[in-house]
Amino acid sequence: MPRRVSLPGAEELFRRTGHASETADPTVDPPTRNTTNGQASPRAPVPSPRRSSGRIKHDEKMTVYVTADELIELEHLRLRLRREWGVAVDRGRVVREAIAIVLADVENRGGESDLVRRLTGS
Secondary structure (H helix, E strand, O other): OOOOOOOOOOHHHOOOOHHHHHHOOOOOOEEEEOOOOOOOOOOOOOOOOOOOOOOOOOOOOOOOOOOHHHOOOOOOHHHHHHHEEEEEHHHHHHHHHHHHHHHHHHHHHHHOOOHHHHHHOO
């Protein structure tokens, strides 16, 4: 009996865990070939309702500084979501959903969006 332990290789540890169609962004069509020079040219994104990224591993990080009162209000909102509607989420998820809402509002309403009006003081 060998005394060596057999460990999985890098291929097993770092393999993809879904089909390519499941991991691709459904709002963007795959690139198409340009017939003049043979290079790939991306298609325009398919318009769809903006959604937050939800509960996935996020590769990018952004630090946002808030006041103590804003942090307490955010925590109260998180607890209220859980208590009144049974939605158990963390503060990051609440912030990502809020960002998605604001981005969709600006995309749909432009200068009439709540964000633009608040930032311009209108």
